[in-house]
Amino acid sequence: MTQSNASTKTTTNKKPQEKEEEQFKIRHVFAAFASLPRVLGLVWSTDKPLTLGMGLLSVVRGFIPAISVYITKEVIDSVVNAIRTTPHVTTMVWVFVGLQLVVNLLSQLFSTLSNIVQQLLQEKVSNRVQLLVLEKANTLDLSFFEDAEFYDKLRRASEEATYKPVQMISQTFDLLRTFITLFSMLLLLLQLAWWLALVAIIVPIPSFIANSRYGWIGYMRMRRESPERRMLLYLNRLMTTDDYNKEIKLFNLGNYFIERFHRLSDKFFEESKRIVARRYLTNFMWTGFSLITNSAIYVYVALQAVFDPRRVTLGSLTLYTQAVMQVGQNFQGVLDGISNTYENNLFVNTLFEFLEYKPVIVSPAKAQPVTSSNEIKGLEIEFRNVTFTYPGKDPETEATLKNVSFTLRPGEAIALVGRNGAGKTTMVKLLTRLYDPDEGQILIGGRDIKEYDLKALREEIGVIFQDYVRYYLSARENIGAGSIDQVENMNLINSAAQKSGAHSVVGELADGYDTLLGRWWNTGTQLSGGQWQKIALARAFMRDARILILDEPTSSL
Ligand SMILES: Nc1ncnc2c1ncn2[C@@H]1O[C@H](COP(=O)(O)OP(=O)(O)OP(=O)(O)O)[C@@H](O)[C@H]1O
Numbered sequence: 214m215t216q217s218n219a220s221t222k223t224t225t226n227k228k229p230q231e232k233e234e235e236q237f238k239i240r241h242v243f244a245a246f247a248s249l250p251r252v253l254g255l256v257w258s259t260d261k262p263l264t265l266g267m268g269l270l271s272v273v274r275g276f277i278p279a280i281s282v283y284i285t286k287e288v289i290d291s292v293v294n295a296i297r298t299t300p301h302v303t304t305m306v307w308v309f310v311g312l313q314l315v316v317n318l319l320s321q322l323f324s325t326l327s328n329i330v331q332q333l334l335q336e337k338v339s340n341r342v343q344l345l346v347l348e349k350a351n352t353l354d355l356s357f358f359e360d361a362e363f364y365d366k367l368r369r370a371s372e373e374a375t376y377k378p379v380q381m382i383s384q385t386f387d388l389l390r391t392f393i394t395l396f397s398m399l400l401l402l403l404q405l406a407w408w409l410a411l412v413a414i415i416v417p418i419p420s421f422i423a424n425s426r427y428g429w430i431g432y433m434r435m436r437r438e439s440p441e442r443r444m445l446l447y448l449n450r451l452m453t454t455d456d457y458n459k460e461i462k463l464f465n466l467g468n469y470f471i472e473r474f475h476r477l478s479d480k481f482f483e484e485s486k487r488i489v490a491r492r493y494l495t496n497f498m499w500t501g502f503s504l505i506t507n508s509a510i511y512v513y514v515a516l517q518a519v520f521d522p523r524r525v526t527l528g529s530l531t532l533y534t535q536a537v538m539q540v541g542q543n544f545q546g547v548l549d550g551i552s553n554t555y556e557n558n559l560f561v562n563t564l565f566e567f568l569e570y571k572p573v574i575v576s577p578a579k580a581q582p583v584t585s586s587n588e589i590k591g592l593e594i595e596f597r598n599v600t601f602t603y604p605g606k607d608p609e610t611e612a613t614l615k616n617v618s619f620t621l622r623p624g625e626a627i628a629l630v631g632r633n634g635a636g637k638t639t640m641v642k643l644l645t646r647l648y649d650p651d652e653g654q655i656l657i658g659g660r661d662i663k664e665y666d667l668k669a670l671r672e673e674i675g676v677i678f679q680d681y682v683r684y685y686l687s688a689r690e691n692i693g694a695g696s697i698d699q700v701e702n703m704n705l706i707n708s709a710a711q712k713s714g715a716h717s718v719v720g721e722l723a724d725g726y727d728t729l730l731g732r733w734w735n736t737g738t739q740l741s742g743g744q745w746q747k748i749a750l751a752r753a754f755m756r757d758a759r760i761l762i763l764d765e766p767t768s769s770l
């Protein structure tokens with residue numbers, strides 16, 4: 214299913230996205246600043262004192278280079294003055310070198326503090342974002358997970374959530390710091406000649422435009438390739454996960470998958486080669502351009518120091534040149550910062566888009582308790598003219614259920630027989646409200662299931678699906694998962710295991726109920742297919758459910 218969805222998506226989406234690539238406009242970059250309030254809001258709400266500390270440190274550190282450059286000028290001028298006086302008076306040399314030392318020490322201290330604060334803040338925000346994604350995923354309907362486009366977004370949000378917030382924070386505060394350094398350096402330059410400040414700020418602009426353009430192309434490419442990248446991840450998982458290995462060996466699929474991986478990754482590489490080389494060569498060209506300009510300015514100021522030594526002292530020469538270099542570097546830094554902000558913007562947008570999804574299947578405002586009207590133990594189930602088509606399919610020709618009606622009385626045990634794909638599992642999904650029917654009604658205990666609280670309804674139904682989950686956790690947790698509040702209740706777990714026959718399986722395990730199952734862990738024990746089924750069945754017996762549904766998981770019992 215994933216494969217066909219992935220491939221149709223790339224072919225149908227190719228054209229509009231290629232167009233978007235051409236449409237890179239410089240305004241996109243400035244629009245990126247739209248994300249700054251969101252990023253800062255996220256960071257601020259995660260930890261106020263740390264954010265404040267980080268902001269203050271960035272501001273203070275931003276001023277240090279200008280102060281340092283200014284003191285260097287004073288050191289040199291005081292040395293020149295000391296040379297001129299007889300006898301040589303070196304007091305001022307001592308004072309300025311001392312000041313220089315103090316500033317350097319402070320600078321080190323602030324940068325150390327800033328590292329500490331930043332690391333703590335990054336870890337906290339990263340954890341928070343990952344939790345937000347998990348909590349969101351927890352509320353969403355099954356249909357979201359079966360929708361390729363949504364699934365893509367979920368994957369991107371959750372993968373990037375592990376490292377993007379970290380980058381985002383350092384880049385945002387670096388941007389602030391660099392901006393202040395740039396501003397203070399420009400002030401120093403302005404005192405000497407306004408046009409120096411102007412030249413210094415114009416030179417890095419072309420490089421910035423080129424960089425942003427490549428950033429944009431890179432991002433569009435990532436979006437376009439996302440389904441294929443997922444295929445790479447999937448192939449990787451197929452080849453490296455224990456569950457798939459025996460079939461891959463028996464059917465000799467290894468080389469087939471590896472070949473496929475090879476072709477896909479080669480294709481990505483070819484495209485990277487083209488873009489990466491162009492990006493960095495262009496960058497080199499523009500850097501060369503600014504180096505040449507800086508040298509020209511250097512020569513000009515040096516000649517001034519020679520021919521007009523009273524206006525331009527030796528100290529000023531150092532100040533000029535250092536300030537020009539720093540303006541260039543910091544302006545480049547600010548511009549890079551804007552590109553980064555822009556990429557962060559894209560991440561933040563994906564994240565917030567994801568967080569804005571709302572589940573469709575929810576509890577009603579005034580939920581009814583799940584009780585049977587006639588006080589009989591058990592609940593009546595009725596399907597009334599139920600029609601259902603999976604999302605994306607044609608209701609006329611591809612409906613899974615059409616006008617299905619039947620009634621099951623309390624206490625009845627029935628077996629539903631139908632060919633593969635007839636819709637048996639789908640009926641269970643509808644009964645548990647993983648999906649809602651398009652037409653008709655499903656009633657439990659004489660009431661439409663939509664009137665019940667979702668959680669309460671599901672607690673009344675013990676289901677083991679065909680593709681039940683094998684948790685690579687302890688045997689106790691595997692059974693306790695059926696009623697997670699009772700996961701410590703050994704009496705209940707014991708009796709559920711006895712009912713399903715899992716008790717004897719657990720009895721043979723080295724650590725009994727505390728044995729880790731599956732081969733993922735060093736101490737894990739792998740079970741047979743039938744043993745796993747007994748464990749899963751015990752899960753259904755964990756809850757005091759009045760409806761028990763076994764979707765063929767017991768075929769090998
Ligand atoms: N998530 C889904 N999205 C789209 N179509 C689906 C989805 N799940 C199932 N279908 C389709 O709905 C139909 C009914 O599937 P269902 O799983 O209910 O069959 P079943 O009766 O349980 O079959 P089996 O005996 O093989 O378990 C099938 O044609 C299947 O292709």
Ligand SMILES: [Mg+2]
Binds near residue numbers: 637638639
């Ligand atoms: Mg089925």
